[in-house]
Amino acid sequence: MTAVLLMAGTAGAASPTGAVRAWRQAHEKEIVSDFAAMLAVPNVATTVPDVEKNAAYISALLQKRGFKTQLLTAEPRTPPSILAALKTPGAKRTVVFYAHYDGQPIGQKGWISTPFEPSMRTALPEARPVDWKAATGPLDPDWRLFARSAGDDKGTIQAFISAFDALKAAGIKPSVNIKLLYEGEEEQGSPHFARLVAKNLELVRGDLLIMGDGPMHQSGKQEINFGNRGITGFTATVYGPLKPLHDGHYGSWAPSPTVMIASLVMSLRDDEGRILIPGFYDDVAPVSAADKTALAALPDVETGLKRAMGLGRNIGPPRLADGYMAPTLNVRAIHAGDEGPNAANAIATEGEASFDFRLAPGETPARVRELTEAHLTRQGWFIVRDAPDLATRLAHPKIARIIWDAGSSVATESAMDGPGAKAVAASISRTVGYPVLRLPFMGASSGMAEIVNQMKAPMVGVAIANYDDNQHAQNENLRLGNLWDGIEVYAGLIADLNW
Amino acid sequence: MTAVLLMAGTAGAASPTGAVRAWRQAHEKEIVSDFAAMLAVPNVATTVPDVEKNAAYISALLQKRGFKTQLLTAEPRTPPSILAALKTPGAKRTVVFYAHYDGQPIGQKGWISTPFEPSMRTALPEARPVDWKAATGPLDPDWRLFARSAGDDKGTIQAFISAFDALKAAGIKPSVNIKLLYEGEEEQGSPHFARLVAKNLELVRGDLLIMGDGPMHQSGKQEINFGNRGITGFTATVYGPLKPLHDGHYGSWAPSPTVMIASLVMSLRDDEGRILIPGFYDDVAPVSAADKTALAALPDVETGLKRAMGLGRNIGPPRLADGYMAPTLNVRAIHAGDEGPNAANAIATEGEASFDFRLAPGETPARVRELTEAHLTRQGWFIVRDAPDLATRLAHPKIARIIWDAGSSVATESAMDGPGAKAVAASISRTVGYPVLRLPFMGASSGMAEIVNQMKAPMVGVAIANYDDNQHAQNENLRLGNLWDGIEVYAGLIADLNW
Numbered sequence: 001m002t003a004v005l006l007m008a009g010t011a012g013a014a015s016p017t018g019a020v021r022a023w024r025q026a027h028e029k030e031i032v033s034d035f036a037a038m039l040a041v042p043n044v045a046t047t048v049p050d051v052e053k054n055a056a057y058i059s060a061l062l063q064k065r066g067f068k069t070q071l072l073t074a075e076p077r078t079p080p081s082i083l084a085a086l087k088t089p090g091a092k093r094t095v096v097f098y099a100h101y102d103g104q105p106i107g108q109k110g111w112i113s114t115p116f117e118p119s120m121r122t123a124l125p126e127a128r129p130v131d132w133k134a135a136t137g138p139l140d141p142d143w144r145l146f147a148r149s150a151g152d153d154k155g156t157i158q159a160f161i162s163a164f165d166a167l168k169a170a171g172i173k174p175s176v177n178i179k180l181l182y183e184g185e186e187e188q189g190s191p192h193f194a195r196l197v198a199k200n201l202e203l204v205r206g207d208l209l210i211m212g213d214g215p216m217h218q219s220g221k222q223e224i225n226f227g228n229r230g231i232t233g234f235t236a237t238v239y240g241p242l243k244p245l246h247d248g249h250y251g252s253w254a255p256s257p258t259v260m261i262a263s264l265v266m267s268l269r270d271d272e273g274r275i276l277i278p279g280f281y282d283d284v285a286p287v288s289a290a291d292k293t294a295l296a297a298l299p300d301v302e303t304g305l306k307r308a309m310g311l312g313r314n315i316g317p318p319r320l321a322d323g324y325m326a327p328t329l330n331v332r333a334i335h336a337g338d339e340g341p342n343a344a345n346a347i348a349t350e351g352e353a354s355f356d357f358r359l360a361p362g363e364t365p366a367r368v369r370e371l372t373e374a375h376l377t378r379q380g381w382f383i384v385r386d387a388p389d390l391a392t393r394l395a396h397p398k399i400a401r402i403i404w405d406a407g408s409s410v411a412t413e414s415a416m417d418g419p420g421a422k423a424v425a426a427s428i429s430r431t432v433g434y435p436v437l438r439l440p441f442m443g444a445s446s447g448m449a450e451i452v453n454q455m456k457a458p459m460v461g462v463a464i465a466n467y468d469d470n471q472h473a474q475n476e477n478l479r480l481g482n483l484w485d486g487i488e489v490y491a492g493l494i495a496d497l498n499w
Numbered sequence: 500m501t502a503v504l505l506m507a508g509t510a511g512a513a514s515p516t517g518a519v520r521a522w523r524q525a526h527e528k529e530i531v532s533d534f535a536a537m538l539a540v541p542n543v544a545t546t547v548p549d550v551e552k553n554a555a556y557i558s559a560l561l562q563k564r565g566f567k568t569q570l571l572t573a574e575p576r577t578p579p580s581i582l583a584a585l586k587t588p589g590a591k592r593t594v595v596f597y598a599h600y601d602g603q604p605i606g607q608k609g610w611i612s613t614p615f616e617p618s619m620r621t622a623l624p625e626a627r628p629v630d631w632k633a634a635t636g637p638l639d640p641d642w643r644l645f646a647r648s649a650g651d652d653k654g655t656i657q658a659f660i661s662a663f664d665a666l667k668a669a670g671i672k673p674s675v676n677i678k679l680l681y682e683g684e685e686e687q688g689s690p691h692f693a694r695l696v697a698k699n700l701e702l703v704r705g706d707l708l709i710m711g712d713g714p715m716h717q718s719g720k721q722e723i724n725f726g727n728r729g730i731t732g733f734t735a736t737v738y739g740p741l742k743p744l745h746d747g748h749y750g751s752w753a754p755s756p757t758v759m760i761a762s763l764v765m766s767l768r769d770d771e772g773r774i775l776i777p778g779f780y781d782d783v784a785p786v787s788a789a790d791k792t793a794l795a796a797l798p799d800v801e802t803g804l805k806r807a808m809g810l811g812r813n814i815g816p817p818r819l820a821d822g823y824m825a826p827t828l829n830v831r832a833i834h835a836g837d838e839g840p841n842a843a844n845a846i847a848t849e850g851e852a853s854f855d856f857r858l859a860p861g862e863t864p865a866r867v868r869e870l871t872e873a874h875l876t877r878q879g880w881f882i883v884r885d886a887p888d889l890a891t892r893l894a895h896p897k898i899a900r901i902i903w904d905a906g907s908s909v910a911t912e913s914a915m916d917g918p919g920a921k922a923v924a925a926s927i928s929r930t931v932g933y934p935v936l937r938l939p940f941m942g943a944s945s946g947m948a949e950i951v952n953q954m955k956a957p958m959v960g961v962a963i964a965n966y967d968d969n970q971h972a973q974n975e976n977l978r979l980g981n982l983w984d985g986i987e988v989y990a991g992l993i994a995d996l997n998w
Contacts, residue, residue, distance in 0.1 A: 104843050104844075105837075105843060107837065107838075108743070108837060108843060108845075214748070215745070215748065228747075229747065231747070231844075233844070235842075239809070240810075241808035241809065241810060242807075242808055242809040243808070243967070243969060243972065243974075244607070244969065244971070244972035244973065245808070245972075246714070246943060246970050246971045246972075247827075247829035247831065247855065247857075247971075248727075248728065248730070248857055248941070248942045248943030248944055249713070249714065249941070249942045249943055249966075250819075250942070251772075251827040251828075251829040251857060251942070252772055252814070252815045252816075252819075252822025252823065252825065252827040252857070252942060253801075253813050253814060253815055253816075253819045253822050254808065254810060254813065254814070255770070255810065255812060255813070255814050256770075256772075256814075256829065256830055258764070258830040258831070258832060258833050258852075259764060259765075259768060259769075259770050259830050260770055261761075261833070262760075262761035262762075262764040262765050262830070262833060263761075263765055263769070263770045265757070265758060265761040266758075266761050266762055266765045269758060270758075270762070271754070271755075271758050271759055271762045273750075273751060273755075302752075306893065307893065308741075309740035309741055309742070309744070309753065310738070310740065310741040310889050310892035310893065311739075311740060311753060311754065311892065311893070312892055312893050312894060312895045312896040312897075312898070313754060313896035313897075314752050314753065314754070315751070315752060315753070315754050315755075316751045316752055317751075317752075320749075320751075320752045323751025323752050324751065326751065328746075328750040328751040329750075330746035330750040330755065330844065330846065331755055331757040331758050331761070331835075331836070332746065332757070332836050332837065332842040332843065332844060332845065333757060333835060333836025333837050333838065333842040333847070334757050334760070334761055334833055334834070334835050334836065334850070335833070335834050335835075335836075335838055336830075336832060336833050336834075337830070337831050337832025337833060337834075337853065338604075338606065338607060338831065338832050338853075339606075339832065339834055343734075343831040343832040343853040344603050344604060344607065344831065344971045344972060345603075345730075345732070345829065345831060345855050345971050346607075346831065346971045346972045347829065348832070351833070353757075353761075354836065354837075354842040356746065356844050358746075358747055358750060358751070390809050393809035393810065393811055394805065394806065394809065394810070394811050395811060396811045397811040397812035398811075398812075399811070442747070442748070443747045443748045443749070443750070443751060444745060444747030444748055445747055467748075468742070470742060470743065471745050472743070472745045472746075472843045472844050472845045473742065473743030473744075473745075473843060473845045474743065475742075
């Protein structure tokens with residue numbers, strides 16, 4: 001049935017791909033230069049003044065292209081979202097293109113270049129610096145531009161802008177009214193974004209949301225998705241002696257925060273990925289037959305992934321995307337005691353671990369927090385929000401300071417067979433020349449869930465970044481070929497969406 | 500019976516304490532100045548050139564006082580031990596005074612002063628810097644000198660030297676032949692010390708070993724001990740994906756090194772301190788009736804310790820010293836993923852934990868290693884010694900790189916009722932004016948175990964450092980009053996040991 005739908009779509013408009021590709025081939029260095037300039041503006045989500053500089057920078061790019069822009073905020077001193085609008089005479093549909101322009105923190109070890117000094121590098125695994133400005137002929141599509149946000153999400157923003165420029169140069173008009181909604185606090189967990197949209201609902205409303213976040217399918221094939229998991233995260237700190245103690249003299253008597261934090265982790269999740277909190281899976285919505293069919297149709301990527309990642313096993317279901325249909329507890333970090341091989345023979349004073357839950361449809365962050373804290377309390381943890389004073393320490397044998405992340409979101413899932421969704425599938429299939437892959441929803445999260453709920457518009461995710469773009473980690477990058485393909489995909493979405 | 504023995508001892512020689520105290524009171528600033536100069540010579544155990552500078556520095560101090568000194572090494576380029584000898588005409592016994600002059604690493608966070616720039620500070624908890632050189636009248640005995648090795652063990656070396664100077668000034672002769680054996684690699688786990696002693700057995704031999712390592716009893720009373728636990732330690736590294744992965748996309752599928760390392764920790768030890776390795780306790784020698792009696796006679800310190808450490812519970816036996824009679828597994832550190840509250844939502848590539856076992860009499864490091872690795876193997880870990888290559892990673896679902904510390908030692912325990920031991924107890928009881936506390940053996944470890952075995956001489960531990968000296972951690976310090984008392988105790992041991 002999928003094939004029939006796609007064929008029906010394919011019968012429609014003429015694809016702009018040829019013209020767009022010719023323009024891109026003639027402007028490769030200009031595109032890379034513009035992209036590098038955008039990436040050079042630091043955008044760590046928690047540094048609001050930097051985020052604001054990005055908002056101004058990207059707004060100016062869009063104004064130059066005829067968009068009306070404004071910065072929306074939920075309240076003063078929160079990161080702005082950019083809203084940019086362009087009317088198309090005669091168009092009956094309005095498509096809202098979402099991306100976020102803020103980036104993850106950059107403190108990870110092992111960056112081979114400076115996060116905000118974009119560095120072009122040869123294909124992996126060598127990743128040698130390369131002077132792309134001095135290159136003759138077409139740039140190698142396997143080269144990668146390394147910088148924070150190259151893949152997540154400034155690449156999407158650059159793809160849209162270049163697609164727009166290519167269509168304009170070819171005299172091809174958009175087929176829909178366009179709204180761009182570029183968020184500035186996604187990597188903080190979107191703490192104000194839902195309120196921002198609620199305050200500006202009529203301004204941002206459209207008939208279809210196209211979400212340009214996340215990486216492509218690991219097979220390298222273009223994929224669309226219809227939602228994503230929710231998220232809520234927290235940090236747990238546990239307490240040992242007020243001062244470090246010699247572990248020969250005190251190790252048999254003083255509680256060890258190193259062991260305590262490991263024990264807290266293992267009480268929440270096992271090594272196979274099972275969440276051990278009683279009742280945790282009760283709210284999870286069952287997987288529909290349509291979702292199962294779509295998941296089964298995805299090509300095998302697991303064998304190649306294991307090889308690429310150096311993994312001798314996987315946890316959870318054998319198929320990667322099957323795991324997205326259930327919640328996951330990720331232990332982002334665990335730390336206690338000295339670092340490095342010269343750790344002193346001492347009992348540490350504190351242990352810390354950091355977690356995020358990815359939530360499946362049916363779960364809410366509030367209920368997850370409640371279940372988690374009830375479970376910790378049953379394990380004997382006395383939960384505090386501030387560093388405990390002496391009286392608190394003496395009164396409670398096991399103290400855990402639990403701080404929930406400011407941002408959280410529920411999962412969202414749009415119908416795979418709605419008219420807007422089918423039009424997107426048809427457009428991309430025309431552009432790429434094969435039936436686009438369809439994922440019921442992504443494993444990652446985004447601020448889109450509440451937005452979709454508020455706008456009551458269907459959502460389709462269209463990602464262009466290579467799956468191995470190291471998003472959220474050191475050495476984030478975008479493969480040039482992915483940017484080229486992304487320009488063509490976005491040009492198709494601008495010019496030949498039709499329903 | 501204990502009291503009777505001590506009384507018998509007390510009947511003997513005239514104590515030099517009065518004369519020593521008068522000399523110390525007249526020379527406080529000179530003593531502190533000399534001590535600070537010794538502490539200013541950096542002595543991190545792993546930096547051999549620094550250790551050698553300390554050896555030269557301390558040797559010169561002893562030569563000036565009439566000792567014949569030499570540096571002993573097991574082999575070239577290993578840290579030297581200082582052997583200093585002084586014959587006493589007519590003496591029939593030779594007493595070997597042991598201490599180590601190397602120090603723990605200094606990389607801990609939270610030092611309030613620079614580890615090798617000794618800083619005098621007021622009593623805890625204020626610990627304000629104080630200009631002791633400008634002070635008038637006696638120095639406050641609750642002031643503390645902060646520096647690496649102030650307590651562990653340069654304080655013992657200073658106490659011996661000042662005691663020797665005080666006796667000389669008072670015209671009081673030693674009652675025994677003296678050998679000083681000052682080790683330079685104890686904080687590395689003494690990897691070459693046993694061989695060094697074996698090579699120089701006749702040079703270092705004596706009738707009694709007095710070991711000046713470790714802190715005093717928490718009650719502040721003088722304590723002697725008759726041995727210490729053994730030690731063997733290791734670092735475990737576990738492996739996840741070759742590159743960090745976005746935990747939304749991969750958290751339900753890729754193994755998490757953060758969880759794996761927590762799981763490895765919890766498979767070895769529980770939060771109550773029980774070692775979970777099957778057969779681990781089989782080799783542990785039973786606690787003798789004499790040891791049980793001595794342990795029961797120790798004053799209560801646990802209530803005060805809990806308050807001082809901010810602990811709402813203890814693990815293991817309620818009495819601190821009872822726990823020394825069994826082995827302990829200490830988890831020195833655990834680390835995986837980003838540090839700090841901004842941990843990225845990523846799956847880390849590796850997890851690491853660092854451990855040391857404190858061994859009870861009857862256990863050997865070799866057997867402990869064998870039991871530990873057999874247990875890990877049964878838990879599914881494939882043990883490697885080098886970072887695994889891709890083929891190894893793909894072939895084994897769970898890989899742990901286990902690196903055992905270079906140094907290790909067995910426990911040692913001398914008889915509490917031998918003639919040398921009784922003479923030491925009598926001398927110190929005379930000096931301090933109350934029956935010295937007797938601990939069967941310390942919870943900590945030292946390179947003395949094999950030495951005692953080789954020399955076939957009994958050992959008595961005599962420590963002078965305040966129990967809260969932060970040894971092995973940041974802000975190591977020695978309380979001035981402990982140095983003053985230590986000088987008197989060591990003067991007694993030099994001048995009135997008699998058996």
